[in-house]
Amino acid sequence: MAAGRRRAMQTLAAGCLGLLLLLTSLRCQPSEPQPEDGPQGQLSLLSPKSPLGLSYGEQALLLLHYQVRGEPQAGVTVRLAILAGGSGSGQVSGATLSSPILVTNDHGDASVLLTAGSAEAAFSVVASSPQAQDLTVDVAVSRYAFGDLGIELDATAVAPQATTLRAGLFPDVGCAQLPLQPKLMGALRSQRLDDRRGLLAFTTLLVRGYTAVGRAEDRNGHLLAYACLELPSSLLRASPPVPLTLKPVFPSPVGTFQLTSKLRLPTEKVWTELLCPAGQGQVFLDALLGAIPVADQDLAKRLAALRGALDPTGCRPTGSIVDNLLHTLLTTTSAGTALKETAADVATIQSSAQVDSVLQVKGDADQGPYVGAHSLTALTLKTARGSATYLLHNVRVQQARELVIGRQRTELQLPAHELTLQLPRFWRRAIGELALQPRTITVTLPQLLQASVVTAKSGMATGCEAIEQLLCSRVAAPCKGALLAPCQQAISAAMGRLEQSLADLPSGSGADLSMGATATLFDPDGSLHAAELLDGKLSGSVLLPEGRAALVGTLSGLSVTP
Numbered sequence: 001m002a003a004g005r006r007r008a009m010q011t012l013a014a015g016c017l018g019l020l021l022l023l024t025s026l027r028c029q030p031s032e033p034q035p036e037d038g039p040q041g042q043l044s045l046l047s048p049k050s051p052l053g054l055s056y057g058e059q060a061l062l063l064l065h066y067q068v069r070g071e072p073q074a075g076v077t078v079r080l081a082i083l084a085g086g087s088g089s090g091q092v093s094g095a096t097l098s099s100p101i102l103v104t105n106d107h108g109d110a111s112v113l114l115t116a117g118s119a120e121a122a123f124s125v126v127a128s129s130p131q132a133q134d135l136t137v138d139v140a141v142s143r144y145a146f147g148d149l150g151i152e153l154d155a156t157a158v159a160p161q162a163t164t165l166r167a168g169l170f171p172d173v174g175c176a177q178l179p180l181q182p183k184l185m186g187a188l189r190s191q192r193l194d195d196r197r198g199l200l201a202f203t204t205l206l207v208r209g210y211t212a213v214g215r216a217e218d219r220n221g222h223l224l225a226y227a228c229l230e231l232p233s234s235l236l237r238a239s240p241p242v243p244l245t246l247k248p249v250f251p252s253p254v255g256t257f258q259l260t261s262k263l264r265l266p267t268e269k270v271w272t273e274l275l276c277p278a279g280q281g282q283v284f285l286d287a288l289l290g291a292i293p294v295a296d297q298d299l300a301k302r303l304a305a306l307r308g309a310l311d312p313t314g315c316r317p318t319g320s321i322v323d324n325l326l327h328t329l330l331t332t333t334s335a336g337t338a339l340k341e342t343a344a345d346v347a348t349i350q351s352s353a354q355v356d357s358v359l360q361v362k363g364d365a366d367q368g369p370y371v372g373a374h375s376l377t378a379l380t381l382k383t384a385r386g387s388a389t390y391l392l393h394n395v396r397v398q399q400a401r402e403l404v405i406g407r408q409r410t411e412l413q414l415p416a417h418e419l420t421l422q423l424p425r426f427w428r429r430a431i432g433e434l435a436l437q438p439r440t441i442t443v444t445l446p447q448l449l450q451a452s453v454v455t456a457k458s459g460m461a462t463g464c465e466a467i468e469q470l471l472c473s474r475v476a477a478p479c480k481g482a483l484l485a486p487c488q489q490a491i492s493a494a495m496g497r498l499e500q501s502l503a504d505l506p507s508g509s510g511a512d513l514s515m516g517a518t519a520t521l522f523d524p525d526g527s528l529h530a531a532e533l534l535d536g537k538l539s540g541s542v543l544l545p546e547g548r549a550a551l552v553g554t555l556s557g558l559s560v561t562p
Contacts, residue, residue: 072108147236222526
């Protein structure tokens with residue numbers, strides 16, 4: 001004993017010297033050996049072999065051994081406890097230990113006497129020591145013979161991700177009372193095998209019925225496949241192994257998710273035209289040609305002949321003479337310049353939207369069916385200058401209820417449902433806050449277009465006279481005097497077109513947004529509940545001033561369930 005203690009003190013002194021050389025600011029104190037990477041201590045049962053089968057009142061001497069990095073350790077405290085098997089479902093039935101605390105000798109050994117009780121029992125003796133995993137010794141006590149059970153697990157359905165098989169036995173509980181759990185918990189006995197297929201043996205069992213649970217896990221311990229089977233006591237009497245084929249499990253969608261939907265929308269046609277190289281000239285000339293009376297259609301044809309054909313984007317080419325001349329005339333006015341700048345903001349506002357919402361999913365976490373409610377919360381519109389967010393609590397149809405939520409493996413399926421978005425109303429607000437106010441513009445966009453025509457100048461002429469003078473300089477007579485009245489009508493028509501592109505939807509439209517989605521259930525921590533919804537794809541349609549458009553976009557979600 002004295003020699004052992006001298007060796008321990010020499011080892012401690014050497015350790016202190018090494019630490020002083022590396023970290024001179026630290027003081028070495030006598031302590032238990034510290035692990036370098038996880039537990040370095042090991043507590044093992046030397047005899048008898050676990051599991052133990054004892055008769056009523058029978059005694060067994062449990063010989064324990066403690067070592068650190070392969071070296072026996074003296075003077076280490078080991079604490080012992082008797083625990084009823086499997087979440088308290090087993091019975092201790094009077095079993096006792098000669099001492100709850102042991103101290104290892106010079107060889108790292110310690111022993112305790114276990115005495116069985118006087119009734120059928122299944123329990124565990126758990127031994128704990130510093131820097132080592134707890135040691136569990138399974139014990140069965142019976143007046144009868146014990147039985148053995150083999151469970152043959154097959155997880156090839158989830159290969160090659162599966163790296164570990166586990167099986168657990170539960171008494172007094174059926175499969176219906178054993179929901180999926182991220183970890184194997186509460187089993188009376190459990191076994192592990194590092195493979196995707198193999199036999200796990202349970203020996204020295206009380207002869208009775210059990211429920212067997214099989215699991216396949218990945219290298220991080222996340223559950224990949226599962227099976228449960230209720231076994232009669234007859235299978236513990238020299239029966240062949242019980243086959244158990246594991247079926248893949250997938251994250252549950254049950255919970256509350258904060259959704260973000262990013263919509264890609266078609267910009268109303270007039271705003272895409274205003275962004276063309278000769279945009280303002282093109283838009284106003286379209287209105288002007290449409291206002292020329294039938295009697296002057298020859299003039300309209302001669303002007304149209306000076307225009308190039310529309311390209312795939314809906315723009316006239318740079319060689320479209322009259323469009324370019326008219327565009328230059330209008331955009332040299334301060335109103336025309338402001339309209340050109342704000343048109344880009346309007347197109348950005350209309351082309352995309354972010355919709356925030358909440359999805360609540362209820363149902364049986366493991367198998368469904370799942371029922372959900374989807375509620376709109378906010379709409380965000382943006383320009384290159386910034387963004388604005390508007391609450392959606394007061395829209396007509398703010399929530400869709402009783403949605404049948406589907407799950408196919410890791411895919412969440414949100415069915416098509418109807419909601420109200422009222423995009424034009426929020427477009428107008430965003431245009432005012434993000435496009436007009438920052439530029440200190442106090443008139444509407446249609447009024448900007450009107451002002452650009454009224455203030456246009458060509459030589460000494462202004463307004464419609466300037467426009468007529470410019471256009472008539474490019475065509476042969478007769479032309480002079482024939483464009484003044486159509487020009488005034490064109491102003492009203494062009495203004496009306498801009499107003500219509502931002503007009504409220506018909507009062508009876510109600511739900512103007514039809515949407516459905518699919519998304520991937522993402523369970524990064526193996527909790528069996530989705531923490532995120534990823535790679536979501538939207539489908540459906542949305543009602544806009546120019547008609548109903550297909551809904552295109554993406555969706556993501558974050559679980560906010562407490």
